[in-house]
Amino acid sequence: MKDKKVLLTGGTGGLGKGILPSVIAQGGLITIPYREERDAKSVRQMLTQKELEQVILVKADLTEESSVSQIVKDMGRVEVLIHLVGGFDMGDTHEYSLEDWQKIFSINLLTTFLTCKHCLQSMREYNYGRIVTIGSRGAVDPEPKLAAYSAAKAGVVALTQAIAKETKEFNITANTVLPSVIDTPANREAMGEENAQKWVKPASLAQVICFLASEAAKDVSGAAIPVYGSA
Secondary structure, three states, X not given: OOOOEEEEEOOOXXXXXXXXXXXXHXXXXXXXXXXXXXXXXXXXXXXXXXXXXXXXEEEOOOOOHHHHXXXXXXXXXXXXXXXXXXXXXXXXXXXXXXXXHHHHHHHHHHHHHHHHHXXXXXXXXXXXXXXXXXXXXXXXXXXXXXXXXXXXXXXXXXXXXXXXXXXXXXXXXXXXXXXXXXXXXXXXXXXXXXXXXXXXXXXXXXXXXXXXOOHHHOOOOOOEEEEOOOO
């Protein structure tokens, strides 16, 4: 990814902070959208001054098309999209509210569509692109109380695979990664640490994601790659 312009969404979250150092090490020129100033501050604090030279932080709402469009326009060109934005929720289907259903689809599927749509416009113009999205094990192996989340992530997988077939002639690849529980501070707080050693480490996901975003993966497109750890 050396000197490639990279849009890294979700870069201020637990997974994003685990992956960001690997993208920096690969030489990417990275734009990271954020919602709250404290999120941007936390990223700045974890990076050295030299690393910060490769990172631009932009306040944006990825559920708003105009906001996504402006990010891509300001970048001038997007060569790599790593879309990590997503949200988790659970509940019995017969009690699940329409409002919560719409929220979980918005944060997971709508943001994926909007970022892919506008990045693809740039990638098709320049005949080059690498897209990596984050699905979930639940997309292919749903669990009880995860109907909304699993359905939204299944949509992410289908969207990504459709893009892969649409872009065969444009030197663009699109792949999705399917993690199980990720070892982030938020998950440890919510679920305890008893089984954390079995969860997927962000560093492991970073290796898979950076491979898919690289020249080495030019012949891989439309894949949904499970990264389940030992859980």
